[in-house]
Amino acid sequence: MNWENLLSLKRQGDTHKRLRKEQDETRLGFEVDYDRIIFSSAFRSLQDKTQVIPLSKTDFVHTRLTHSLEVSVVGRSLGRIAGKKILEKHPFLSEIYGYKFNDFGAIVAAAALAHDIGNPPFGHSGEKAIGEYFITGNGKKYQSILSGKEFQDIVDFEGNANGFRLLSQSREGVTGGLRLSYATLGAFMKYPKESLPKKATKHIADKKFGFFQPDKEAFQNVAADLGLLQTRDGEDISFARHPLTFLVEAADDICYTIIDFEDGINLGLISEDYALEYLIKLVKNSINTKKYNSLKFKEDRLSYLRALAINTLISDAISVFIENEDKILNGTFQTSLLDQSAFKAQIEDIISLSVEKIYRSQEVIEKEIAGYKIISDILDVYTNALIRKKEDKASNYDALMLKTLPEFYRDTDNSVYHILLNTCCYVASLSDSAAVHIHNKIMGKQL
Numbered sequence: 454m455n456w457e458n459l460l461s462l463k464r465q466g467d468t469h470k471r472l473r474k475e476q477d478e479t480r481l482g483f484e485v486d487y488d489r490i491i492f493s494s495a496f497r498s499l500q501d502k503t504q505v506i507p508l509s510k511t512d513f514v515h516t517r518l519t520h521s522l523e524v525s526v527v528g529r530s531l532g533r534i535a536g537k538k539i540l541e542k543h544p545f546l547s548e549i550y551g552y553k554f555n556d557f558g559a560i561v562a563a564a565a566l567a568h569d570i571g572n573p574p575f576g577h578s579g580e581k582a583i584g585e586y587f588i589t590g591n592g593k594k595y596q597s598i599l600s601g602k603e604f605q606d607i608v609d610f611e612g613n614a615n616g617f618r619l620l621s622q623s624r625e626g627v628t629g630g631l632r633l634s635y636a637t638l639g640a641f642m643k644y645p646k647e648s649l650p651k652k653a654t655k656h657i658a659d660k661k662f663g664f665f666q667p668d669k670e671a672f673q674n675v676a677a678d679l680g681l682l683q684t685r686d687g688e689d690i691s692f693a694r695h696p697l698t699f700l701v702e703a704a705d706d707i708c709y710t711i712i713d714f715e716d717g718i719n720l721g722l723i724s725e726d727y728a729l730e731y732l733i734k735l736v737k738n739s740i741n742t743k744k745y746n747s748l749k750f751k752e753d754r755l756s757y758l759r760a761l762a763i764n765t766l767i768s769d770a771i772s773v774f775i776e777n778e779d780k781i782l783n784g785t786f787q788t789s790l791l792d793q794s795a796f797k798a799q800i801e802d803i804i805s806l807s808v809e810k811i812y813r814s815q816e817v818i819e820k821e822i823a824g825y826k827i828i829s830d831i832l833d834v835y836t837n838a839l840i841r842k843k844e845d846k847a848s849n850y851d852a853l854m855l856k857t858l859p860e861f862y863r864d865t866d867n868s869v870y871h872i873l874l875n876t877c878c879y880v881a882s883l884s885d886s887a888a889v890h891i892h893n894k895i896m897g898k899q900l
Contacts, residue, residue, distance in 0.1 A: 454679075454680050454681060454682060454693065454695075454696065454782045454783070454784070455680060455782070456539065456543060456546055456552075457546065457550055458678070458679055458680035459636065459639065459679050459680065459695060459696060459697070460473070460546075460550075460552055460556065460557075460560070460636050461634065461635040461636050461639075461678050461679055462476070462482045462483070462634050462635075462636065463634065463635045463678055464482075464629065464632045464633065464634055464635070465621065465623075465628065465629030465630075465632055465671070465674070466628045466629050466632065471634075472550075472551075473550050473551040473552050473556070474550065474551035476551075481555075481556070481559060482634050483556055483559035483560050483563060483634055483636065483637060484559050484563075485634075486559075486560075486563040486631075486633045486634055486637040487525075487559065487562055487563040487566060489631045489632070489633065490563060490566050490567045490570070490620075490631065490633070491566065493570075493619075493631060495570050495571075495619045495882065496518075496521075496566070496567070496570055497518075498882060498883070498884045498887075499516065499517035499518035499521055499569060499570065499572075500516055500517075500518040500884070501516065501884035501885055501886050501887070502516060502517040502518070502569075502572060502573075502574055502576075502884055502885055503516070503517065503574065503575050503576040503579075503885055504516055504517050504519070504520045504576070504713070504716075505576075505713050505716050505717070505811060505812075505817075515712060515713070515716055517569045517572060520569065520708060520709070520712070521565070521566055521567075521568065521569050521570075522566070523708050523712060524565045524566075524568060524569075524701075524704045524705050524708045525562045525563075525565040525566040525704075526562075527565070527704040527707055527708055527763060527767065528558075528561040528562050528564070528565030528566075528700060528701055528704035529558045529559070529561060529562035529565075530558070530767055531558075531561055531700040531703060531704055531767055531770060531771065531774075532557040532558035532559070532560060532561030532562060532697065532700055533554050533555060533557060533558035534767070534771050535557055535561075535697075535700060535771055535774055535775065536552075536553075536554035536555070536556060536557025536558060537554040538771070538775050539554075539557065539775075539778070540552065540553070540554055542778075557697065560634075560636050560637050560640050560697055561640060561697050561700045561701055561704070563633070563637045563640075564637050564638075564640035564641040564697065564698070564701045565701045565704045565705065567616060567620060567637075567641055568616070568641065568643070568701060568705055569612065569616070570616045570619055570620070571611075571612040571613060571614065571615030571616030571617070571618065571619055571881060572612035572615075572616075572881070573610070573612065573615075573828070573880060573881035573883070574824065574827075574828070574880075574881075574883050574884060574885045574887075574888045575820070575821060575824030575827075575828070575885060575888070576821070576824075578821040578824055578825065579824060579828060579881070580610050580611065580612055581825075582824060582825045582828040582829060583607070583610040583828060583832065583877050583880060583881070584607065584608045584609055584610050585825065585829070586828070586829045586832045586833070587604070587607050587608045587873075588608050590829055590832075590833070591833050591837075592607075592832065592833075592836065592873070595869060595873060598869055599869070599870050599873075600666075600870075601649055602647060602648055602649045602666055603666055603870040603874075605648035605649050605651065606648050606665045606666055606870075606874060607873055607874060607877055609648055609651070609661075609662070610877050610881070611644075611648070611661055611662055611663075612881070613642075613643050613644055613661060613662070613663050614648075614662055614663055614664050614665050614668070615665075615877075615878055615881050616641065617638070617641065617642060617663055617664050617668060617671075617672065618664070618665060618667075618668050618878065619631075619878075620633055620638060620641065621633075621638060621668065621671045621672075621675075622668065622671075624861065629671075635675050635678045635679055636679070636695075636697075638675050639675055639676075639679045639681065639695035639697070639698070640695050640697040640698050640700075640701055641698070641701065642663045642664075642672070642675070642694070642695060642698060643658075643661075643663060643694070643698055643701070643702060644658055644659070644660060644661040644662050644663040645658060645663050645672075645676065645681060645691065645692040645693070645694060645695075646658065646659060646662050646663060646685075646689075646690060646691035646692070647662055647663075647664060647666070647669065647689065647690045647691070648662040648665075649689065650689060653685070653689075653691070655787065656684075656787045657787060657788055657789055657792075658684075658691075658692075658693065658694045659691070665874060666870070667871065667874070669690060672690070673690065676692045679695060681693055681694075681695060682783070682784045684784060693783075693784030694781075694784070696778070696781045696782060699774060699781060699786070699789070699790050700770070700774065700790075702789055702790070703766075703770040703774075703789065703790040703791060706789060706790075706791045707763055707766045707767065707770070707791070708763075710766075710791075710800055710803055710804055710807075711732075711759055711762045711763055711766070711803070712759070713807055713811060714728065714731075714732075714803050714806070714807050714811075715755055715759055716811070717806075717807060717810055717811040718751075718755060719752075719755070720811075722810045722811050722814055723806060723807075723810045723811070725751055725755075727806075728806075729754065729755075729758065731799070731802055731803050731806065732758040732759075732762055732803075733758065734799050734802070735762050735765060735766075735796055735799040735800075735803070736758060736761040736762050736765055738765075739761050739764070739765060740758075740761060744757070745757060745758075765796065766791070766794070766796065766800075769791075769794050769795055769796060770790040770791065770794070772795075773790045773793045773794065774790055777793070824885075824888075827888050827889060827892040828880055828888065830892055830895065830896065831880055831883075831888065831891055831892060831895065832876060832877070832880055834854055834895050835854065835855075835858065835862075835876050835879070835880075836872070836873060836876050837851070838850075838851035838852075838854045838855050839855070839863075839865055839872050839876060840865075840869065840872060842855065842865045843865040843869070843872065854895070857891075857894075858879065859879070862875050862876065862878075862879040
C-alpha cells in the first residue's frame with residue numbers, strides 16, 4: 454500500500470480526481486468529513502446510547518457521544534504526530550502532492566468520531582441481543598431461507614458494519630450516504646472483511662467483520678481506490694487495514710481503558726485509593742509528585758492522572774506505529790498498537806479491574822438483561838409485521854405497527870434478508886430511551 458493512494462480525497466459519485474494541492478485550505482475535504490458526521494442524525498442519537506452504564510441517571514458518566522468526541526480528540530493528536538513523522542520520512546507526499554501533517558489528524562479525527570455510529574442501544578450487549586433473537590429466539594425460523602453469509606450478518610450483527618452502511622448507503626435522492634472521502638471511510642473500516650469466514654486468522658483485522666452483503670460493492674470501491682491489499686483469494690472478500698485504522702483503534706483503546714476506569718471511580722464502583730495506584734503505575738515516569746500531592750480534590754487528582762495517562766499512551770502508540778510502518782503498509786502487522794505497548798501489563802491490569810468492577814457490576818447486568826428483552830420484543834413485532842406484509846397476510850395490528858416505522862424501513866419489495874437486515878438496522882438506530890419508549894408502547898404499558 455502507498456500513502457498517496459491511502460490519502461484519497463475521492464467521494465462516491467465523483468467524476469474527476471480531487472487533488473490535495475487544489476483544496477481550499479479554509480475548508481479541507483477531510484474536515485468536511487468531520488462536519489458531515491457531527492451534523493448527522495445517527496451521530497446525535499449517540500447522546501443517549503450506553504458507553505458504560507445503560508440508562509445512567511448520573512450526569513458524569515460517559516455516553517457514546519461524549520466517548521466518541523473524546524476518541525476523536527485523541528485520534529486527532531495521534532494522526533497529527535504520526536503525519537509529521539510520515540512526511541519527514543516520505544517528503545514527496547508534501548512536495549509533490551501537497552499533503553500536510555494536519556491532513557492525517559483530520560482523517561483520524563473524522564473516522565474516530567464515527568467509530569461507534571452504528572452501535573445499537575444498551576452497549577455491546579445490544580449487538581448480542583440482536584443476534585440472539587435469530588439464534589435462539591423467534592427469528593431462527595429464517596435461517597433456512599438465507600444464505601450462509603446473509604444469516605451470519607444478522608446473527609453476528611456488527612456495529613462496525615452498520616456504521617459503514619450508515620456512512621455510505623445510498624437512498625433515493627441521496628447518493629453515497631454522507632459522501633465521506635475514501636481516506637476517512639478507509640480509516641473507519643476496522644475489520645475490512647465480510648462476515649464469513651469467521652475469524653479466519655489471528656490477524657486483528659479478522660476479529661470481526663466490516664460490511665453487510667448489500668454494501669459489498671461500495672466497500673470494494675473504497676478498497677480499490679485506496680489500494681488496500683486483498684488478503685484472501687476466491688469469493689470471500691478480505692483486505693488489509695488502512696494504516697490509519699490502527700490509530701483510530703488506538704484512540705478508542707486509550708479512551709475506554711482510561712476513561713471508563715475513571716467513570717468507575719466516580720461512580721464508586723472502584724475505590725479511589727486502589728484505582729489511583731493503578732494509574733500511578735502507568736504514569737510513574739512522568740508524574741510531578743509535588744503537583745499531584747498539592748491537589749486537594751479527588752476530581753482534580755483523577756483529571757491530572759488521566760491527562761498524563763492519555764499522553765503517555767499516545768506517545769507509546771506513535772512509537773509502535775512508526776517502528777512498524779513497513780509491516781503496516783504491507784499488511785503483516787497483526788495486532789493492535791496497544792498490544793505492542795511498553796505499558797501492556799499496566800493496561801491489562803486496568804482493563805481487568807474495569808471488567809470485574811464496572812462491566813460486570815450488578816447495575817450493568819440488570820440493565821443489560823432488560824435490554825435483551827426490549828430488543829427481542831421490538832424485533833419480533835416489526836419483523837413479523839414486515840414479513841406478513843410481504844406475504845399479503847398482514848393483520849390490522851401489523852398495519853398499525855408499520856405506521857410507527859420510519860418510511861425508509863417499511864419497504865417489503867426486497868428479499869426477506871433485506872427486510873430482516875433493515876429491521877436490525879432500525880433497532881440499532883434507536884437510543885436507549887427510545888428503545889424503552891417503543892417497547893412500552895408495543896407492550897401496552899404506556900399510552
